[in-house]
Amino acid sequence: MDSVQVVGPAPAAGAGWRGRGAHLLVLAAVLLSFGNAAAYIAYASNPLAVADAWYFINAFLAKAYDGGFDLVDLYVKRPGADHAQPLQKLLLLANARWFGLDFVVESYMGLAMALATFLALWRITSVDARARGLDPWLHAALCGAMAGFFVSLNAGSVFNWSLVTLGYLPHLFLVLAAAACWRSLHGRGGGMFALAFGLMAFTLDNMAMITGAALLASAALACAREKLPPRRLALVAALVAAPLVAYAMASRFYLHAGLAVDPGGAPVSLALLLSHAPKMLTGVLASSVAYPLPLQFYLDATGASKVEGVLGVALALAHLWFWWAALRKPWNRTMFVAVSMMLTLYASVAGILYGRVPTFGPEYIYQPRYVLTYQMGPVALILMLLGTLRPPGSAGTRALAAALLCATLALQVMLSRYSWDEARYIQGYIHTMARQMYLMGLDPEAPLASCVPNLSVCEYPVAERVQAIEFLRDHHLNAYSPSILRRYRLEAVASAPHGYRVVERPESQ
Numbered sequence: 001m002d003s004v005q006v007v008g009p010a011p012a013a014g015a016g017w018r019g020r021g022a023h024l025l026v027l028a029a030v031l032l033s034f035g036n037a038a039a040y041i042a043y044a045s046n047p048l049a050v051a052d053a054w055y056f057i058n059a060f061l062a063k064a065y066d067g068g069f070d071l072v073d074l075y076v077k078r079p080g081a082d083h084a085q086p087l088q089k090l091l092l093l094a095n096a097r098w099f100g101l102d103f104v105v106e107s108y109m110g111l112a113m114a115l116a117t118f119l120a121l122w123r124i125t126s127v128d129a130r131a132r133g134l135d136p137w138l139h140a141a142l143c144g145a146m147a148g149f150f151v152s153l154n155a156g157s158v159f160n161w162s163l164v165t166l167g168y169l170p171h172l173f174l175v176l177a178a179a180a181c182w183r184s185l186h187g188r189g190g191g192m193f194a195l196a197f198g199l200m201a202f203t204l205d206n207m208a209m210i211t212g213a214a215l216l217a218s219a220a221l222a223c224a225r226e227k228l229p230p231r232r233l234a235l236v237a238a239l240v241a242a243p244l245v246a247y248a249m250a251s252r253f254y255l256h257a258g259l260a261v262d263p264g265g266a267p268v269s270l271a272l273l274l275s276h277a278p279k280m281l282t283g284v285l286a287s288s289v290a291y292p293l294p295l296q297f298y299l300d301a302t303g304a305s306k307v308e309g310v311l312g313v314a315l316a317l318a319h320l321w322f323w324w325a326a327l328r329k330p331w332n333r334t335m336f337v338a339v340s341m342m343l344t345l346y347a348s349v350a351g352i353l354y355g356r357v358p359t360f361g362p363e364y365i366y367q368p369r370y371v372l373t374y375q376m377g378p379v380a381l382i383l384m385l386l387g388t389l390r391p392p393g394s395a396g397t398r399a400l401a402a403a404l405l406c407a408t409l410a411l412q413v414m415l416s417r418y419s420w421d422e423a424r425y426i427q428g429y430i431h432t433m434a435r436q437m438y439l440m441g442l443d444p445e446a447p448l449a450s451c452v453p454n455l456s457v458c459e460y461p462v463a464e465r466v467q468a469i470e471f472l473r474d475h476h477l478n479a480y481s482p483s484i485l486r487r488y489r490l491e492a493v494a495s496a497p498h499g500y501r502v503v504e505r506p507e508s509q
Contacts, residue, residue, distance in 0.1 A: 029144025110165030201243035282312030
């Protein structure tokens with residue numbers, strides 16, 4: 001048979017009230033977690049152009065303003081190891097047109113993607129839980145814990161740097177594609193999966209390859225565990241391979257035909273990876289729950305290191321349980337999404353170890369922006385737990401789920417306290433950056449004596465710096481937008497420097 005209808009037990013008396021109460025519990029947990037992230041964005045997110053944004057102001061935005069853009073412009077990327085991000089460029093253009101190029105708006109867009117991803121996960125797990133007769137309170141408690149981990153203020157830069165916050169977009173595509181892939185494996189057509197993964201292949205660049213490999217491996221495991229017909233796996237393989245090959249060809253011969261080939265970074269040293277493997281893996285696992293800086297905020301360096309080690313071991317055991325369950329328990333859609341997410345995490349970490357660590361050293365795994373990737377681990381663990389619990393759930397199981405929810409929320413309060421405390425210094429940083437942008441606007445050709453690190457335009461060649469600054473200044477965008485300066489109380493930066501005066505150039509004798 002191609003599909004099996006699963007009928008859960010008949011609802012008991014009072015089940016409707018329990019369901020409504022469980023929904024309120026999920027809503028409260030979501031409001032606390034996502035509301036905390038939204039408030040932090042409002043307070044600490046940087047509205048100004050930083051780092052990579054400057055490149056795309058010149059390469060895409062200025063061109064779009066002056067004469068429109070074509071498909072190649074939408075896929076433009078920097079030479080070397082960069083990613084084409086067409087959807088992010090469309091958001092950049094919409095931001096400039098409607099919001100004056102306020103990058104806080106992009107952070108909210110990223111948070112909206114995170115919310116959409118969580119709602120998709122909640123829907124997937126809810127349908128499975130109801131079909132199996134799982135206690136709605138048990139489901140609600142675990143979903144509440146999942147929300148806490150998903151938008152944790154574990155590392156503040158996930159939400160104060162919009163380019164990182166937009167990293168929730170691949171998470172959203174992953175969840176939607178995994179759900180559609182599961183349907184394809186069970187004979188419900190491949191149209192939705194073809195659409196979802198085709199969109200991924202042409203919008204997420206290298207990330208689509210990682211996700212595609214994870215989905216294909218998950219599909220192979222699901223077919224083996226559920227004894228599904230081999231033709232279903234062949235269909236998934238074809239729907240993964242076809243768009244990836246099509247995008248690779250389009251990139252090679254059209255979209256990036258003139259782009260210099262990436263020479264690659266430092267050669268991978270197997271001895272380096274092996275010698276630092278325990279420390280790096282412990283750091284990755286522990287950072288998925290508690291990043292080192294918040295730990296050092298409460299403890300000294302020695303104590304933080306010990307806690308990191310304990311967390312690393314505990315999470316390593318949790319990952320072992322994850323694969324024991326995946327290889328021993330009957331599968332459902334929730335478990336399939338969990339396995340797809342965990343394999344995507346592993347592939348992403350492997351990419352960091354292969355592509356970044358040889359160049360920047362083992363400590364590079366502690367880059368705060370990677371926390372957004374690492375946090376897929378706890379989310380996948382909770383999904384696996386939701387997929388494997390036996391319905392309806394004992395009193396002990398419900399107590400453990402409630403304890404997990406309470407512990408997760410308490411942990412988020414501790415992590416948030418550090419991030420909110422750190423945000424006080426971000427305000428001064430933003431003010432300094434805005435002042436330096438104002439000074440560059442007075443004379444873009446004249447280099448400043450010093451610039452804050454994220455103001456990468458300072459290091460540009462003169463012609464490129466002048467182009468970027470004059471474009472923003474002439475179109476009243478970003479730091480040259482009066483409305484943005486008022487919105488973030490930065491009007492004081494747009495005043496003449498102390499002692500500044502214009503003098504006429506003396507005539508040559």
